[in-house]
Amino acid sequence: MELTHFDEKGNAKMVDVEGKAVTERRAVARGSIRMSQAAYEAVAARRVAKGDVLTVATTAGIMGAKKTWELIPMCHGLPISALSIDWKLDGAHCQIICQCTAKSSGRTGVEMEALTGVSVALLTVYDMCKAVDPWMEIGAIYLLEKEGGKSGHVIRAGE
Amino acid sequence: MELTHFDEKGNAKMVDVEGKAVTERRAVARGSIRMSQAAYEAVAARRVAKGDVLTVATTAGIMGAKKTWELIPMCHGLPISALSIDWKLDGAHCQIICQCTAKSSGRTGVEMEALTGVSVALLTVYDMCKAVDPWMEIGAIYLLEKEGGKSGHVIRAGE
Amino acid sequence: MELTHFDEKGNAKMVDVEGKAVTERRAVARGSIRMSQAAYEAVAARRVAKGDVLTVATTAGIMGAKKTWELIPMCHGLPISALSIDWKLDGAHCQIICQCTAKSSGRTGVEMEALTGVSVALLTVYDMCKAVDPWMEIGAIYLLEKEGGKSGHVIRAGE
Amino acid sequence: MELTHFDEKGNAKMVDVEGKAVTERRAVARGSIRMSQAAYEAVAARRVAKGDVLTVATTAGIMGAKKTWELIPMCHGLPISALSIDWKLDGAHCQIICQCTAKSSGRTGVEMEALTGVSVALLTVYDMCKAVDPWMEIGAIYLLEKEGGKSGHVIRAGE
Amino acid sequence: MELTHFDEKGNAKMVDVEGKAVTERRAVARGSIRMSQAAYEAVAARRVAKGDVLTVATTAGIMGAKKTWELIPMCHGLPISALSIDWKLDGAHCQIICQCTAKSSGRTGVEMEALTGVSVALLTVYDMCKAVDPWMEIGAIYLLEKEGGKSGHVIRAGE
Amino acid sequence: MELTHFDEKGNAKMVDVEGKAVTERRAVARGSIRMSQAAYEAVAARRVAKGDVLTVATTAGIMGAKKTWELIPMCHGLPISALSIDWKLDGAHCQIICQCTAKSSGRTGVEMEALTGVSVALLTVYDMCKAVDPWMEIGAIYLLEKEGGKSGHVIRAGE
Numbered sequence: 044m045e046l047t048h049f050d051e052k053g054n055a056k057m058v059d060v061e062g063k064a065v066t067e068r069r070a071v072a073r074g075s076i077r078m079s080q081a082a083y084e085a086v087a088a089r090r091v092a093k094g095d096v097l098t099v100a101t102t103a104g105i106m107g108a109k110k111t112w113e114l115i116p117m118c119h120g121l122p123i124s125a126l127s128i129d130w131k132l133d134g135a136h137c138q139i140i141c142q143c144t145a146k147s148s149g150r151t152g153v154e155m156e157a158l159t160g161v162s163v164a165l166l167t168v169y170d171m172c173k174a175v176d177p178w179m180e181i182g183a184i185y186l187l188e189k190e191g192g193k194s195g196h197v198i199r200a201g202e
Numbered sequence: 203m204e205l206t207h208f209d210e211k212g213n214a215k216m217v218d219v220e221g222k223a224v225t226e227r228r229a230v231a232r233g234s235i236r237m238s239q240a241a242y243e244a245v246a247a248r249r250v251a252k253g254d255v256l257t258v259a260t261t262a263g264i265m266g267a268k269k270t271w272e273l274i275p276m277c278h279g280l281p282i283s284a285l286s287i288d289w290k291l292d293g294a295h296c297q298i299i300c301q302c303t304a305k306s307s308g309r310t311g312v313e314m315e316a317l318t319g320v321s322v323a324l325l326t327v328y329d330m331c332k333a334v335d336p337w338m339e340i341g342a343i344y345l346l347e348k349e350g351g352k353s354g355h356v357i358r359a360g361e
Numbered sequence: 362m363e364l365t366h367f368d369e370k371g372n373a374k375m376v377d378v379e380g381k382a383v384t385e386r387r388a389v390a391r392g393s394i395r396m397s398q399a400a401y402e403a404v405a406a407r408r409v410a411k412g413d414v415l416t417v418a419t420t421a422g423i424m425g426a427k428k429t430w431e432l433i434p435m436c437h438g439l440p441i442s443a444l445s446i447d448w449k450l451d452g453a454h455c456q457i458i459c460q461c462t463a464k465s466s467g468r469t470g471v472e473m474e475a476l477t478g479v480s481v482a483l484l485t486v487y488d489m490c491k492a493v494d495p496w497m498e499i500g501a502i503y504l505l506e507k508e509g510g511k512s513g514h515v516i517r518a519g520e
Numbered sequence: 521m522e523l524t525h526f527d528e529k530g531n532a533k534m535v536d537v538e539g540k541a542v543t544e545r546r547a548v549a550r551g552s553i554r555m556s557q558a559a560y561e562a563v564a565a566r567r568v569a570k571g572d573v574l575t576v577a578t579t580a581g582i583m584g585a586k587k588t589w590e591l592i593p594m595c596h597g598l599p600i601s602a603l604s605i606d607w608k609l610d611g612a613h614c615q616i617i618c619q620c621t622a623k624s625s626g627r628t629g630v631e632m633e634a635l636t637g638v639s640v641a642l643l644t645v646y647d648m649c650k651a652v653d654p655w656m657e658i659g660a661i662y663l664l665e666k667e668g669g670k671s672g673h674v675i676r677a678g679e
Numbered sequence: 680m681e682l683t684h685f686d687e688k689g690n691a692k693m694v695d696v697e698g699k700a701v702t703e704r705r706a707v708a709r710g711s712i713r714m715s716q717a718a719y720e721a722v723a724a725r726r727v728a729k730g731d732v733l734t735v736a737t738t739a740g741i742m743g744a745k746k747t748w749e750l751i752p753m754c755h756g757l758p759i760s761a762l763s764i765d766w767k768l769d770g771a772h773c774q775i776i777c778q779c780t781a782k783s784s785g786r787t788g789v790e791m792e793a794l795t796g797v798s799v800a801l802l803t804v805y806d807m808c809k810a811v812d813p814w815m816e817i818g819a820i821y822l823l824e825k826e827g828g829k830s831g832h833v834i835r836a837g838e
Numbered sequence: 839m840e841l842t843h844f845d846e847k848g849n850a851k852m853v854d855v856e857g858k859a860v861t862e863r864r865a866v867a868r869g870s871i872r873m874s875q876a877a878y879e880a881v882a883a884r885r886v887a888k889g890d891v892l893t894v895a896t897t898a899g900i901m902g903a904k905k906t907w908e909l910i911p912m913c914h915g916l917p918i919s920a921l922s923i924d925w926k927l928d929g930a931h932c933q934i935i936c937q938c939t940a941k942s943s944g945r946t947g948v949e950m951e952a953l954t955g956v957s958v959a960l961l962t963v964y965d966m967c968k969a970v971d972p973w974m975e976i977g978a979i980y981l982l983e984k985e986g987g988k989s990g991h992v993i994r995a996g997e
Contacts, residue, residue: 046330046331046334050765056737056761056762057761057762058761059782060760061761089205098373098575098579099275101372102580103273105434107273109431113742114269114322115262117258120756120758122467124377124379127374148379154336155332162321166321167276169314169317172205173314174205178358180343181317181344183339183340186337213605213606215602215604219602258734260851261739261850262738264851265908281599282852283914284853285851288847307856309601364566403523416691419690419691420593420752420897420898421897423752424591427748432643435644438756441756442697442786443693443697447688447690464695473647476658477643480639480640481639487635488525492523495666498661500659501657503655503657527922529924531896531922531924532897533896536919537919538862538941590901599917682880684894725841735843739909739910743909750902751898751961751962752894752897752962753894799957802953803911813984817978822972833972835973
């Protein structure tokens with residue numbers, strides 16, 4: 044099986060999407076960050092008070108997702124029609140779960156946008172909590188589902 | 203324990219680092235991506251041939267690390283003196299491990315730069331392999347060690 | 362009346378524009394900057410000589426308007442079809458008036474582009490004149506008219 | 521009195537700051553936005569609930585201030601040591617007042633950073649409220665005070 | 680013959696492309712860099728070994744081409760559908776030739792994208808070889824051919 | 839002779855400049871663009887009238903030079919202390935010559951900034967004249983002189 048991002052001489056390239064259909068596309072990605080109880084409680088407390096860590100991280104994640112084409116060398120620029128980020132607080136594991144949904148009407152999928160949105164949002168949580176816990180761990184980041192384009196609506200096995 | 207990125211009214215802010223000493227600082231972060239055997243072999247084969255996925259991802263990771271201040275809202279811009287990315291191929295688990303080292307002579311640490319470098323490099327691998335395996339998983343991203351500043355040289359427990 | 366940039370849980374989000382019609386859209390914004398007579402005369406003199414402050418500011422305003430999506434967190438990226446900036450010198454009040462027109466064929470309006478173009482153009486005038494007058498004042502920035510989309514052609518009251 | 525941003529032939533240029541002393545510098549700028557009562561109340565209500573408009577605008581303003589060098593053609597890049605944004609709600613005039621403080625240890629002042637922070641923060645409030653009131657007005661944006669460098673600590677007359 | 684990027688008052692502007700047809704467009708640009716034999720051999724050797732200079736330069740050229748709208752003041756943002764870069768090693772003249780192809784379905788041509796891709800790719804080769812030869816020369820950069828839009832398929836005379 | 843931008847395994851990297859001295863550095867680069875007589879005359883006429891092509895190109899070149907770290911993968915971010923661009927009109931050859939001078943007090947040279955400034959300025963002239971002459975040629979771009987750092991003041995042979 045061959046990688047599509049190289050020409051026959053081995054030069055990296057942006058795949059040509061001109062022949063692909065313009066369809067409505069959607070992708071959802073998920074990731075998480077695990078931290079000490081002290082850090083977790085500081086974030087959770089902020090969630091109900093003024094000065095919310097997760098609002099800053101949501102803003103950063105959405106702005107980061109819009110920069111996907113600029114960060115990932117072979118990504119196409121896409122007319123993003125919607126971006127949203129959702130959070131779940133998992134107190135049992137001192138873990139914060141982040142989910143990013145991206146939508147576009149274009150010729151190529153928005154998986155990278157959703158994954159980049161999650162990554163930047165989690166890095167922002169990390170940055171804002173690292174004075175409390177310098178050893179946090181950003182956990183598995185992966186695609187949950189994907190809609191539009193040739194492969195249609197596909198959902199991650201086990202979800 | 204209080205988060206440092208908010209003022210007394212709850213407004214998010216960039217922490218004032220003016221009083222902090224300029225010291226040589228270094229940070230190393232690590233992360234990984236797990237993929238199907240077909241995708242793994244395509245990347246590993248590229249590593250020994252022309253058109254290397256990991257050279258593109260190294261380039262993207264270094265460029266991404268330089269953009270940390272732009273992606274993470276409360277991060278300071280830093281005079282980065284060195285950035286490098288190292289890869290390990292773990293064929294037993296179809297896993298590629300990425301390590302980013304950042305150095306700076308400044309008033310604040312370079313953890314976020316190292317972590318962002320790893321994140322963007324792994325997202326780039328993801329992007330270039332997703333036609334082969336659409337369900338890869340970016341694994342735990344965390345700080346390995348950190349040098350310079352008030353806390354001196356600290357190494358992650360268990361490393 | 363509810364703000365549209367939050368989901369039901371209070372998370373900030375980019376509004377979904379997928380259902381909106383692609384129409385030709387246009388927006389015109391205006392703003393001004395007031396300065397000392399010395400600064401005003403330096404700008405006005407440049408206008409007729411080589412090395413025009415307002416050409417630099419026009420360039421910056423157009424480039425800034427193209428970055429609106431990057432500066433304003435919940436703004437969509439838009440296929441901008443035209444951008445222009447016009448200036449009026451009001452010697453009676455030592456005031457320079459800036460007007461920016463943006464056009465796009467897209468799913469959402471270009472008000473923010475026109476307003477950002479005016480803001481960046483005026484900040485550039487400020488930067489280039491602040492050695493002469495450090496206490497200038499950027500005056501009211503507002504939308505003059507707006508065309509396209511659901512609301513049709515609307516003009517600011519009193520214009 | 522001559523503008524400093526042009527050479528003797530009239531070419532625009534970045535002023536040479538190499539001879540200037542590195543001192544601690546600080547600047548504070550202020551601006552405001554006036555809106556309909558409905559829009560004002562939507563923002564004010566958000567301030568005490570989840571999903572705060574002003575937290576998003578604070579984040580955008582801080583990120584925008586860090587991009588000043590990129591937006592304003594002749595601005596130098598500066599090692600910003602602190603950035604903060606403060607808000608005042610003026611219910612009597614349905615007006616929201618924004619104040620941005622920037623600090624740097626460098627060879628040139630941070631006025632433009634403070635002014636750009638205010639501008640981008642106010643544009644973000646505009647963007648998030650324009651569905652409720654499309655005719656808001658961003659009011660006077662000006663420098664309040666400035667510290668460091670040759671001119672020392674200067675305060676706007678009348679403040 | 681009049682320049683199209685100015686209005687009747689002499690203000691620079693982005694040309695309005697709203698009336699132009701959306702067609703498939705393609706442009707190819709070429710440029711070269713000449714260097715000392717030692718530098719040339721270091722690059723050529725890398726081409727067949729690990730750590731390829733030209734893969735880094737390809738990545739930079741593609742990323743740079745995507746930033747054309749941001750670098751060139753009056754350029755429109757375009758939905759780029761493909762970007763690729765090809766290299767020829769001319770050992771006889773210690774010269775490396777770079778060719779960039781850009782494609783888009785839009786209202787305006789992609790010449791600037793192809794030319795910017797070549798420029799940034801060659802600057803990257805320069806940067807990576809300047810420790811070996813500080814006096815390299817980036818040679819003629821020009822358009823080879825152009826397809827789509829009003830002028831159809833045109834090829835540079837003599838090619 | 840070995841390239842410095844790769845580690846012993848062949849990974850591309852940013853060279854570590856931490857050990858290098860902070861000195862005042864300066865670099866001057868030159869380039870040119872050749873065009874049809876009609877295009878040349880349009881630019882030359884603009885030079886003496888309102889709406890100067892070369893003021894827009896100067897602005898773009900200075901802004902582009904400030905983005906060098908972002909465009910060239912292994913370039914360090916530098917505290918640029920001055921940037922200027924100078925033009926010579928060579929009517930005999932319908933040629934416009936651009937010279938960019940960059941200055942910095944840092945640990946590494948500013949050659950790439952001067953070269954990038956020239957490249958972006960010339961691309962901007964190209965963009966603004968391509969409606970008149972679509973077959974212009976950007977000519978040799980090279981370093982003229984370089985001051986500061988280990989190699990001291992060096993001047994291109996033959997200048």
